[in-house]
Amino acid sequence: MSFKTKGNAVSTAGILISLGIIYGDIGTSPLYVMKAIIGDAPISAALVYGGISCVFWTLTLQTTVKYVLLTLQADNNGEGGIFSLYTLIRRKAAWLIVPAMIGGAALLADGIITPPISVSSAIEGLRMLYPDLPTVPIVLAILTGLFLMQRFGTEIVGKAFGPIMLIWFTMLGSLGSISVIHHPEILQALNPYYAYQLLVNYPGGFWLLGAVFLCTTGAEALYSDLGHCGRPNIRFSWTYVKLSLLLNYLGQGAWLMTQEGNVLHENPFYGIMPAWFLLLGITVATIAAIIASQALVTGSFTLIGEAIRLNLWPKVKLIYPTNQKGQLYVPSINWLLWLGCIGVVLYFRESSQMEAAYGLAITMAMLSTTILMSYYLYTKCKSRVLVSIFLAVYLAIELAFLVANLSKFPHGGWVSLLIGGVLLTIMYIWINAFDIKRSLTEYVRLKQYIPALKELSADESVPKYATHLVFMTSAPHPKEIESKIIYSIFQRRPKRADIYWFVHVETTDEPFTTEYKVRKIADDAVIRVDFRLGFRIEQRINLFFRKVVEELVGNGEVDITSRYYSLNKQHLIGDFRFVVLEKFLSYENDLPLKKRFIMEWYFNIKEYTSSESKWFGLDTSSVKVEKVPLVIMPAQLPKLKRLST
Incomplete structure (x- = not known):
């Protein structure tokens, strides 16, 4: 029964x-x-x-x-x-x-x-x-x-x-x-x-x-x-x-x-x-x-x-x-x-x-x-x-x-x-x-960085980071992206890829929602996938994302064949690499007592909890975790005086 x-x-x-x-x-x-x-x-x-x-x-x-x-x-x-x-x-x-x-x-x-x-x-x-x-x-x-x-x-x-x-x-x-x-x-x-x-x-x-x-x-x-x-x-x-x-x-x-x-x-x-x-x-x-x-x-x-x-x-x-x-x-x-x-x-x-x-x-x-x-x-x-x-x-x-x-x-x-x-x-x-982290998250318009992403993708002087580069983003609006992701792509270490994927996960108030939406922001260059998952659905983003990609390939909407000449001739699939940005409390902070207590204990507790990659159910062999400093209130440095030699 x-x-x-x-x-x-x-x-x-x-x-x-x-x-x-x-x-x-x-x-x-x-x-x-x-x-x-x-x-x-x-x-x-x-x-x-x-x-x-x-x-x-x-x-x-x-x-x-x-x-x-x-x-x-x-x-x-x-x-x-x-x-x-x-x-x-x-x-x-x-x-x-x-x-x-x-x-x-x-x-x-x-x-x-x-x-x-x-x-x-x-x-x-x-x-x-x-x-x-x-x-x-x-x-x-x-x-x-x-x-x-x-x-x-x-x-x-x-x-x-x-x-x-x-x-x-x-x-x-x-x-x-x-x-x-x-x-x-x-x-x-x-x-x-x-x-x-x-x-x-x-x-x-x-x-x-x-x-x-x-x-x-x-x-x-x-x-x-x-x-x-x-x-x-x-x-x-x-x-x-x-x-x-x-x-x-x-x-x-x-x-x-x-x-x-x-x-x-x-x-x-x-x-x-x-x-x-x-x-x-x-x-x-x-x-x-x-x-x-x-x-x-x-x-x-x-x-x-x-x-x-x-x-x-x-x-x-x-x-x-x-x-x-x-x-x-x-x-x-x-x-x-x-x-x-x-x-x-x-x-x-x-x-x-x-x-x-x-x-x-x-x-x-x-x-x-x-x-x-x-x-x-x-x-x-x-x-x-x-x-x-x-x-x-x-x-x-x-x-x-x-x-x-x-x-x-x-x-x-x-x-x-x-x-x-x-x-x-x-x-x-x-x-x-x-609430403190959310108030400090800075979003930028993704549209203004599309040309730069295309140029970086075609710049063979930069070593290719991955065929498909996948970023987890918290930006709720599809036309925006965190500034720290742009910084990671262009400045931290230029990350050249054939296709840039941005994946956003929204947890719904309904317990068993399993929906997704795909937006092609730039053909064959920038794609965003939005998942809407119920709060009782396990966050297996690695598997969910693979299913989405398979469906896109089946519909002829995207080509995931490797762009390397030798591999392309053999019709091999390109590699996928996820990038997860994890924040840490920067030393460059001068916080009031209450905020300092909250943030220090937040990061102390976080040391004993699941990482972002594990929480999203990502395959650790294909994930790059980057630490990003969280600066809430920059410390006021004393004025430096240069001495002559």
């Missing part, structure tokens, strides 16, 4: 992929949410009923209404995530880049916290059977195996994890239903009255929102993984997922009421399991918790791919493991996440300690999505009243969660904010450096 991740049809395979990829975080929340809500307080009806009521309405308002029903509508040709949402509205207001950057950095930071807490909480459940079990080495091994799997693509991961998660959710619903039968009064907890009583009248009840929030932390990843699974499959599968989760929460509440007046000594998730089922239940829970980390990992790949297109992140290597649309693997991010996860495990060691760092960053991401989504809704419906209601309701909800989560800051919450701050700093540096 083919896997459909895009379109209007719901497929069995697509639903399984959705279960395997995006619901791990939300799906394993019953492992720790009720335990976190109860904490060390005596078990009471107000605490249990109020906690379940808060969980139900959080899942309903945050996950179902905001994300599944509303935010999934804001797809960019099938792609989701906070940067896709920003792409849809970025031309309306420039300031929207701020919440987009904050949300993206927060979501990536959460991707470093989610895998450790999910895996650790599950593995620690084995201590019920093996009290002296050392969990940290097991957690580290499992996380390493999970990140090794990413290179095979989310389609493979979804196939492997989907059936397991189907078993998991079925187990959740079944165990919860059996427990509810013994205490059906727990169904009253769905009444919002109990949530109100907990937050307003229960001592310290408001601060329990930090624990309640853990039930919806995977909602943002659900939107980010839209391109991997497709909106219809997500919506259809969420119905079953939510029902299973609610039944399990209600079942845990029913069991807790049998312990009323006592202090919690065991995880209520395992408390509702029959003794004979405990070993199997812990095993399935462990596997499901391992899968839980998948949602943020795949969502992080999507975010980085879109951040690169928006010039918010360095150009790192992107791999498309399968032919399936939406499948993406980013090696550098994969291993950075792995290092971050290993560091979190070694620092906190226990899942109870990790809870203090969990949830704070993701509230920032959700607030950012609310702001961007409000603007998106306004552009679509034009009703200020409806948009204001949406904005007011979700700002109130998420600000309440944020305030409650701030209490975690001194107990470990600072870790997620620190990680998010570092990521946000990189985005800030990259977008500002891009």
Whole structure:
């Protein structure tokens, strides 16, 4: 059965992929949410009923209404995530880049916290059977195996994890239903009255929102993984997922009421399991918790791919493991996440300690999505009243969660904010450096250099550099060219060629555009090729350019036979050579502190990222990389005085 991740049809395979990829975080929340809500307080009806009521309405308002029903509508040709949402509205207001950057950095930071807490909480459940079990080495091994799997693509991961998660959710619903039968009064907890009583009248009840929030932390990843699974499959599968989760929460509440007046000594998730089922239940829970980390990992790949297109992140290597649309693997991010996860495990060691760092960053991401989504809704419906209601309701909800989560800051919450701050700093540096470079790029009219190019091509006193010389150009207008390219051709070292090609690549907001246009600026001398590629299309310019040349030759529009007399007689193809100009920060700069910081860090980071030639997918054997000094503000030299001899 083919896997459909895009379109209007719901497929069995697509639903399984959705279960395997995006619901791990939300799906394993019953492992720790009720335990976190109860904490060390005596078990009471107000605490249990109020906690379940808060969980139900959080899942309903945050996950179902905001994300599944509303935010999934804001797809960019099938792609989701906070940067896709920003792409849809970025031309309306420039300031929207701020919440987009904050949300993206927060979501990536959460991707470093989610895998450790999910895996650790599950593995620690084995201590019920093996009290002296050392969990940290097991957690580290499992996380390493999970990140090794990413290179095979989310389609493979979804196939492997989907059936397991189907078993998991079925187990959740079944165990919860059996427990509810013994205490059906727990169904009253769905009444919002109990949530109100907990937050307003229960001592310290408001601060329990930090624990309640853990039930919806995977909602943002659900939107980010839209391109991997497709909106219809997500919506259809969420119905079953939510029902299973609610039944399990209600079942845990029913069991807790049998312990009323006592202090919690065991995880209520395992408390509702029959003794004979405990070993199997812990095993399935462990596997499901391992899968839980998948949602943020795949969502992080999507975010980085879109951040690169928006010039918010360095150009790192992107791999498309399968032919399936939406499948993406980013090696550098994969291993950075792995290092971050290993560091979190070694620092906190226990899942109870990790809870203090969990949830704070993701509230920032959700607030950012609310702001961007409000603007998106306004552009679509034009009703200020409806948009204001949406904005007011979700700002109130998420600000309440944020305030409650701030209490975690001194107990470990600072870790997620620190990680998010570092990521946000990189985005800030990259977008500002891009703007600085763009402001300094000088374009000249290509037409005025055509005669000189023809003369150079015919000047046999200059050694021939290549039969076909190809320059990558950033000039968006076909009649213009960067002055540095003209300098490279005529002055740096005269580059004589039979045909000069100028190749421009435009990345479109649509994910899968593959178009090109050819302009003959001077017959048999100067040709420009403009590629329009979607932001999910791998930049294989070497192969794309070859296809274009083959088509031009087939149509008789260009002759690529070697112009060397001895080779021309044998009808051999001339050689092609690409020239890529890479900038470096010149010493001849006298920069203000802010610009100096931005540009120095920009070039420091760039040392560890893909080169321009690798990013464009050029064959390194036929590429010449020339370094061009970037002079922003020339240094003021002191006046020199000549001494007589």
